Structures are given as C-alpha cells and as structure tokens.
Amino acid sequence: MTVALKMSDLYVPTLKEEPAEAEIASHRLMLRAGLMRKAAAGIYTFLPLGYRSVRKVEQIVREEMNSIGSQEMLMPVVQPAELWQQSGRWDVYGPELARLKDRQGREFCLGPTHEEIITATVRDELKSYRDLPVSLYQINTKFRDEMRPRFGLLRGREFIMKDAYSFHATQESLQEHYDEMAGAYGRVCDRLGLDWRPVVADSGQIGGSVTTEFMALAESGEAALVYCACGWAANVEAAETVLPPRSRHDTAPLERVATPDARTIAEVAAFFGVDAADTVKTMAAVTDDGRLVLLCVPGNRELNPLKADRATGGVRLLEEAEFEARKLPKGSLGPVGAPDGALILVDRSLQDLGAWIIGANVDGYHFTGASPVRDFAVDGWVDLVVAAPGDLCPECGGALESARGIEVSQVFQLGTKYSVAMKASFTDDAGAEQPFIMGCYGIGITRSLAAVIEQHNDQAGIAWPMSVAPLEVAVLPLAVDDDTVFPVAERLWRELADAGVEVVIDDRNERAGVKFADADLIGWPYQLVVGSRGLAEGAIELKERATGERTSVPLEQAVALVSARIEAERRRYA
Numbered sequence: 121m122t123v124a125l126k127m128s129d130l131y132v133p134t135l136k137e138e139p140a141e142a143e144i145a146s147h148r149l150m151l152r153a154g155l156m157r158k159a160a161a162g163i164y165t166f167l168p169l170g171y172r173s174v175r176k177v178e179q180i181v182r183e184e185m186n187s188i189g190s191q192e193m194l195m196p197v198v199q200p201a202e203l204w205q206q207s208g209r210w211d212v213y214g215p216e217l218a219r220l221k222d223r224q225g226r227e228f229c230l231g232p233t234h235e236e237i238i239t240a241t242v243r244d245e246l247k248s249y250r251d252l253p254v255s256l257y258q259i260n261t262k263f264r265d266e267m268r269p270r271f272g273l274l275r276g277r278e279f280i281m282k283d284a285y286s287f288h289a290t291q292e293s294l295q296e297h298y299d300e301m302a303g304a305y306g307r308v309c310d311r312l313g314l315d316w317r318p319v320v321a322d323s324g325q326i327g328g329s330v331t332t333e334f335m336a337l338a339e340s341g342e343a344a345l346v347y348c349a350c351g352w353a354a355n356v357e358a359a360e361t362v363l364p365p366r367s368r369h370d371t372a373p374l375e376r377v378a379t380p381d382a383r384t385i386a387e388v389a390a391f392f393g394v395d396a397a398d399t400v401k402t403m404a405a406v407t408d409d410g411r412l413v414l415l416c417v418p419g420n421r422e423l424n425p426l427k428a429d430r431a432t433g434g435v436r437l438l439e440e441a442e443f444e445a446r447k448l449p450k451g452s453l454g455p456v457g458a459p460d461g462a463l464i465l466v467d468r469s470l471q472d473l474g475a476w477i478i479g480a481n482v483d484g485y486h487f488t489g490a491s492p493v494r495d496f497a498v499d500g501w502v503d504l505v506v507a508a509p510g511d512l513c514p515e516c517g518g519a520l521e522s523a524r525g526i527e528v529s530q531v532f533q534l535g536t537k538y539s540v541a542m543k544a545s546f547t548d549d550a551g552a553e554q555p556f557i558m559g560c561y562g563i564g565i566t567r568s569l570a571a572v573i574e575q576h577n578d579q580a581g582i583a584w585p586m587s588v589a590p591l592e593v594a595v596l597p598l599a600v601d602d603d604t605v606f607p608v609a610e611r612l613w614r615e616l617a618d619a620g621v622e623v624v625i626d627d628r629n630e631r632a633g634v635k636f637a638d639a640d641l642i643g644w645p646y647q648l649v650v651g652s653r654g655l656a657e658g659a660i661e662l663k664e665r666a667t668g669e670r671t672s673v674p675l676e677q678a679v680a681l682v683s684a685r686i687e688a689e690r691r692r693y694a
Contacts, residue, residue: 124617125591127626127638131168133157134638144340146573147272149582153642155590162269162277169590169642174280176588177565177572178259180311181282184304188297190255190284195234195241197261201227203236206542216264230263235538235560238285243544246556249289252546253297257284259565273570274342274526280565288557289548298330298533301561305334305529308563311693312572313585314528319345320354321530330533335525336571343527346520348513356522357426359507360514363418363469366397372475372489374456379486383451385419388486392477396420400470400478400490402453404443405435412446412462414455416478418469421505431465431502454479455496456487464497467504526571529563576666582643583666587693592622592686594644598632598651609650612660612678619683640665645689646682 132154141158142148150156155170166174182192201219204210210217210229218230231237238256246254259282266277273279284301288294302318309316314336321333333355335345347353354360382391389396399419405428406412413435417423429435443450446459455464458481470476476490492498509522539545539555548554569588576583586592593616597609606627613625624644626635632651639647649661660678662671673681 122617122620123591123622124613125624127624127628130624132638132642133167134641142272144271144274144574145577146274146340146570149573149577149641150272150570153582160277162266162275164273164276164278172590173569173584173588174565177312177569178280178282180587181259181308181563181565184308184311185257185282185284188255188300188304190257190286190301192258193256194258194260195231195237197231197263198228199231199234199237201229203240203542204229207236207239207538208541209236216266218263218265231260232262232264233562234258234260234283235285235534235558236542239538239542239544239556239558242287242556243539243542246287246546249546249548249554252287252289252556253293255284255286255297257282257561271340271342271570273566274340276566279567281567282563282565284559284561286559286561288559289546289554291557294533294557294559298531298559301531301559302332305531305561305563308568309334309336309528311587312568313576313587313693314568314571315575316528317345317347317353317523317525319347319358319525320352320360321358321527332531333527334529336528336568336575337523338526338571338574339524340574341524341526343525344522345525346507346509346511346522348516348518348520350513350516350518352513352515354507356507357424361424361469361503361505361507362512362514362517364510364512366469366472371491371494374487374489374491374495376480376482376485376487378484379452380484382484382486388477389419392486392488394477398473398477400454400473400476402455402479404438404446404448404450404453405432406438406442407432407463408434412459414453414458414462414464415504416455416464416466416470417505418467418473419477421467421469421508423504424506427502427504428465431500431504432463449479449481449483452479452481452483452485454481454487454490455498456490457481458496463499465500465502465504466492466498468501469505471501526567526574527564528568528571530561532560534558534560576643580637581641584643584645585666585693586645586686586689589643589645591624591644592689593624593646593648593682594639594642595623595625595648595650596632596635596639597626598635598649600627600629602652604655605650605652608655608660608675609648612648612650615679616682619679621683621686646685648678648682 134154135152139151156164156166262281263278286297317335319333321331344356382388396419401419403415478490480487511520536555545553595613597606599605616623647663659672662673
C-alpha cells in the first residue's frame, strides 16, 4: 500500500522545550516529537506517528508468533473476579490489581495479565491429549495500578502487551515450545534493532520455576544484570552467586568485645581495623507462620530478599518496631545465643570464614572468633546475596560484569500452577485425567518501543531503526513557494511512494532550520533535502539520520538510490 503523507496534513505537535516531567530519553523524545501525550499518570494517548511505530512493533511480533504456529486471538480487558479467586490470586496479587464492580455488584478487574481467563477459556474445550499442544496469543491493552508510574512507557499503568499461552501434555512438549518462543523473542529483539541479552530471571507473581528475561541494555533501565563473556547473563535478583575463593580464616577463641557506637558494618569494620568482607552481618526476618529467621551474609554484601524467600518458603524482614517487641538488638544481632527456635541460614560463601566478627546479641557488643558449629548451629548453608561484578560466572568461572537493562519480554514455564488450581485437565493416552502443563510468554509492545528509543537517540532527537520508524523517508523542500524547488520535491515524493517507499513531504511554509530540527527530532531515517543551489547543479542532498552522513546525489538517480537503500535496510531487519 502506498504511503505518501504531507506534514501540513499530519497531526504532529512537536515541542521545543524539554518536558519537565520526563526523566529519560524515550519519555522526553516521545513527547517532544509529537508521538504521544499524557492523559493521566502512567496513561498515554498515542498520536498518529507514535501509533504507526506501535503498529510496526506489533507486526514484527505477530509475524514471529505466526512463524512458530501460535494462533492469534483476543481476550477481554475486563475479567470476572471469580476466575482470579479460582486461581488464588484475587487476594494476593496486591494493589496493582485494579478492581471494580458492575451495577449488579459483581466484582471484576482490569487485566494486568491473562493466565486466569485463558485457562478458563480452554478448560471446557481441550479434552484430549490428541488436541495438544496448543499455543494462543493476543496483542492487547493491560492495566496495572503502579504506585509510582514514571519513565513514560517503561513504568506505565496502561500499556500494550503481547501475551501467549501454551498447553501441553508433557514437560518435553512444553520445553520444545519454550525454546521455540525464546528463539522467536530473540528474533523480535534483533528486528527491533535492540542490543539485548537473554538473562536468568525470577518468575515473580506469574509463577513457575523456569523463566528467561530478554533485556535491552540501557543505562536508564530499572533492572540490574550481571553477564559473562561466555554468553551467560542473569538479573542480579535471580543470579546464582559464586564468590572468588578466599583464604580460610583459622578458628580463634570466642571473645565478646565492647563496641560502643559501632552499629553499622562500616563502623564495626573500622573499630576492629578490618575490611567489611571480614565481618558478618545478621538480619532478622519472620516466616508466614511467625518463626524467627536469622540471615547471615558477608558484611560487604547485600541480602537478596528473593533468595531468602525461596530458602524459607516465604519470609519478610522485620520492621523497626518488631525488633523492640521481640527484644532483639538490631545493631548487634548475631547467631550466637540466638532466641530459641530461631532458624539460622548462612550464605554459603561464609563456610571459609572460620573466625567471625559478628553481633553478640547485646547492644554495644560484638563477638570475635565466632565459629559455626562450635558456637552456634547452622540450619542451612544457602545462596543469600545479590550477585555483583567480579563474582564468578556459574557456567564458566569467568569474572562477571554488570549492566543495566530494560525488560522487554519474558518467557515462563508455568507447569501446572493454574491448571491444578482452576481444574483444567485433559485425558491422557492411558485414559487418565491430567492437568495441563502450561507456558506463558510476554512481550511489552509499548515498552519495547521505548527501549528502542533509549538505544537509538542523540542530542537532536530519535534515530529510528528502519523497522519501526513511523515513515522511512522525508522530502524536505527548502522553499515551498519556489517554482523550481517545490515541484521537484513533490515529484520525488510521488515517485518514492510509487516505488513502495513510506514517504512524507514537509510542505509547511517554515524556515529550513525548523524543518531540519523537526526531521531530526522525529527521526526520519533518510532525509532528501531539495534546494535551489543543489538543483542548479542537478543534485539533491541525502542525509542518513543514524550516522549523520550527508551525500550529494544526482537528481535523476535519487529515487532509485534511496529505494535500494530502503530495501537493503528492510532486509536487514526482516
């Protein structure tokens, strides 16, 4: 279909000033380039050019989903509460779940995700192993009532997402489709022009035990990750921590030392004249059934709450007031002389530390020479700390590096979490009833668009990859009232459209500087500048937005040359 648009007809309200609310490049540039406007906190209206790019992201995703046999459908945004009650998530999902009632008082929610409704949809239809596997996907609007929406599309409340769900008779079948989905997600990232990494991740509220995130590298990203040259990468929250070997400290007699005014690790380390890594800090938590848990980690490392949660089956750190209620000395907490019944979990890296400097469970005192087993019982040696640069890769043992990233997509193996809870089953080849084994696969459409802009921008504006640019070429006549310039520009515009190029002509009666600034701000991948001086020499100027390269092109060759470049770019992202 021919796409030939005029700037004079387009609704593109560009802004000269920086929006005060915008903290990151994608948010700032989408507002300035007239791609979207804020309707409410975390909720945006997509204007014509912005929506063209949204639809291009959707189409790339749609093509890759169709290529692996997933079938497109559409589910409702408004979901009945009873389905969420069946899965057990209605009362535990949290305040991000926007709840409402109809005029009859029946409860509903705005869908933040669609596991419940897809499971309910198929459970009465798929009855036999012969019907499996089935993979279904949708591209739809989601709503999560984020407490602090920020960063434009990266932390919005309303957003567009592709989510897919698969149903299987065997784990082997799920694994096969999971791998197919992961491959398709990688191709989506490539076609969007993203610099990305697949990373080991935590499944969070979705559930399941196996999951991979696809991260677009960006300093503005909210997620921290560690990666290795061998290709292994993980979200720091989910990464297995392997610390470099350290010299084992010999055991020493247990001695209680007065440490007045030394409550923090830095203060304790300074008091004893040691490195923070040679101290041990203890944090107090409580399980769902009220049992006290002491978590011991190296003094220089940060506790990973997710790992603590997994190690205990559910735990939360004590609030300030709870220390006093339990008569626990927060600044001098330790495992020696711990309260009866307390569960003591220790980071496995501390096994090489024979003589601990640790709180003595009395305000203003610490122990030196504390030794596990001899002085206190350890209920479990587990991985408890957040991974950090310099740690060792669990795959090859190389040193890890760190980066920040934007989570653009994620794949999950859900297992039977939802099918068991919602009584969704099939009959296997032996005639026995079995719960579906499920997979879940999400791509943030609008989030991916923001990630593209985070990676492809400069001081002047957006520098789109061809695959998701609103249009491919802009023709810029420097004088619309010039009887020589404008007819040539208009002819180029029409011929490019006839050649199948998506093209816009800036036919506004504006100064050349305004047109150049808007062209760079919006980010047209190629710009054809038509001016009287160039035409006098039988040439026009071709500018490539991504590189800034400017080339003088013979007028009669311009359409063929630009069309060839566009086709090459399309193939690059196909």
